[in-house]
Amino acid sequence: MPPLTIDALAEQYTDEIQLAPPQIEMIANTVRGRAPGCRLLVFGLGRDAGMWQRLNADGCTLFVEDNEHWARHALQRHPDLQVLRVSYAGRTVASSLPLDAAVRESLAAFPLPPELERTDWDVIVVDAPFGFDAGCPGRSLPLHWTRQLMGPHTHVFVDDYERPLERTYTDALIAPRCAHSLVVRRPGHEMFWGLGLNSGFAGWSVVDAGGRAQRLRWLLNTTRLRLLWFHDSVEVIPQLAACGLLDGRTHVLFSFSWHRDEAALRHLRRLLSGDGVVQRAAQLHFLLNSAEELAAFRTLVPGFDAMHFNNASLIDPRRFVPATGARRFQAVLNAKPLAFKRHELSVQVPERLFVSYDVQERDEGATRRVDLDALGAREIRRNLSAEGVAAALGEADVGLMLSAAEGACYASLEYLLCGLPVVSTRSLGGRDDFYDPAHSRVVDDDPAGVRDAVADLRARLARGDITREAVRTRALARRRAFLDALAARLQNVVDAAGLPLQAARLLDEAIAEGSKLQQHRNFWVAQLRPPGHVTPPPATDA
Incomplete structure (x- = not known):
């Protein structure tokens, strides 16, 4: 060890210090490796405070402490210590576990102290x-x-890693961000040591079909395993192999909005036949919205992993809950004003509400514009936020889904989560995965049939044969079943990589951070761009 390290330990080490000598030596050598000028942050002002201060005499050392007794005791012995006093009021070990979405939200109520934020720390010790x-x-x-x-380039040391809270939080918050990590063990005691940020996908970006570029998103990014998720983006498959992103530690999931018919699956098979893709077949995972699509996939695209997973399950259910106010409308149809949505099938339902949106689709064929004002709805509300949609659904008795082919269909599950029974026509795409004879009616493409089904469900609600909470509970159970099935599939991948992570928790937390995985999925991607990519200027005529 360097002379200053030896002197500091000789002068300051006592048997009262809880860290074992090998652990102290590791931290000490790391601090001296960044000397002179090491910026050392220590959570905890214990009997080892003088040792760290002496060890980093030619650097900056800041201690963070909430216990006034320990602060006074340490400052009496070492008056020159720099101490930041904080309060952890309201936090307990019991209330901090499990590390679910609610606990993460509670942590956000404690902003980072500015005294810590303004320094780039070389070494952080959490004790x-x-x-x-x-x-x-x-x-x-x-x-x-x-x-x-x-x-x-930050080194992070977490003592007492063998305890549930320290292990859970380190594994979830710290370890996935580290470029390298290890656990230092002695009988009955463990310390985590992590080094540097895992650059992973840093600098990568994606370009959507409209030419808009944004950073590449991921579900998991560690040195052992990386999980990417693309939605309606199969055209990137050859690019993934060509650009090197599809390496041995990367798994990629693909989900879809629209029904996958035979033509779409044959096109996918062609994309998967390219160089470098077949060899990585076990690392590509396709999520089909219906059992029928899964069966067709297995016939037309053999050799690749696929499962029945309804994309609507990625909705955050906290956004859509049954309302208690008055119901002004007999039925609501939440859909873009496009021909394939078939608003006209609702014309015999009195007191209708249309929720609609501005659209960019081509005004032709299935996406031809429809004049909603001509269909006699009591009210039309346009371009609502998610909160506005939930409020609108709370004013209606029944939800309507009238397209013949679509996909998993977020709107359909949103109805059910808000406690609205659903009247639907027969359809392709998987939305009927969530329907139950107790709270849904599937009818022919006939305005009278739609009208009668709405009347039937409203009567059942009035009699108490079905309740809005029961509608929501059944929808939540089916959503949970899809998520659990996907989590089980991902857990196999996580376990094979040797990571101490729970895939179910990973999914739930990612959904809580952004409904429909908006923070972790890449939507409608047409092109991948590597770090340092520069868009060439437009060509000009000579």
């Missing part, structure tokens, strides 16, 4: 606050803040 029983504050906030403070 406080107390976390030995359920009532202790626990280290949820220090680990949450550490995730935000990590830089490309």
Whole structure:
């Protein structure tokens, strides 16, 4: 060890220090490796404070402490310590587990202290606050803040990694971001050591069909396993292989909005036949919206992994809940004003509400514009936010789905989550996965049949034969079944990579961060762009 390290340990080390000598030596060598000028952040002002201060005498050391007794005791012995006093009020070990969406939201209520944010830390040691029983504050906030403070070359040490909170938070928040990590073990005690940010997909971008570029999103990005998810983007498959993104540690999921007919599946088979793709067949996973599409896939695209997963299951159900107010409308149809949505089948239903949107589709064929004003709805509301849609659904008795072919159909599940029974025509694409004879009616393409089915469901609601909570509960159960099936498939991939992650939790948390996986899926991608890509200027005539 360097002389300063030896001197610091000789002067300051005592048997009262809880860290074992090998752990101290690892941290000490890391600090001195960044000397002079190492920026050291230590969560916890314990009996080792003087040792860290002496060890980093030619650098900057800041201690973060919530316990006033420990702060006074340490400052009496070492008055020159730099200490940031914080409060972990409201945090306990018990309330910090499991690390679900609600707990993540509660962490967001504790912003990063500006005193920590303005420094690029070389080494961060998380060794406080107390976390030995359920009532202790626990280290949820220090680990949450550490995730935000990590830089490309930051070393992170987490003591007591063998405890559930430390392991859960480190595995979820810290480890996936590290370029390298290991666990230092001694009997009954573990310490996590992570180094640097995993650059992973840094610098990669995607371009959608409209020419808009944005960063490449991912579901998981670690040194052992990377999970990418593309939606309606099969054209990128040859590019994935050609550009090197489809390496041995990368798995890619593909989901779809629209029904996959035979022509679409044959086109997909051609894309999958290229160089470098067949060899990676086990790393490509296709999610089909209906059992019929899955059967056709297995016939037409053999040798590739696929499963029945209804894309609507990625809706965050917290956004859509049954309302308690008055119901002004007998039925609502939430759909773009396009011909294939078949609004005209609702004309015999009195007191209708149309929820509609501006569209960019070509005004021809199935996407021909429809004049909703001519169809006699009581009211038309346009371009609502998700909250506005949920409020509108809360004013109607029944939801309408009238297209003959579509896809999983978010709107259909949104009705059910809001407690609206559904009247649907027969359709391709999988939306009927969520229908139940108790709360749904599937009818012929006939305005009178739609009208009568709406009247029947409204009567059943009035009699109490069905309740809105029961409609929602059944929809949630079917959604959960799809997510659990996908999580089981992903868990096999995670386990094979040797990662201590729960795929079900990974999915739930990603959905909570953005309904429909908006923060983690890549939508309608036409082109991949590697780091450093420069768009050439437009050609000019000579």
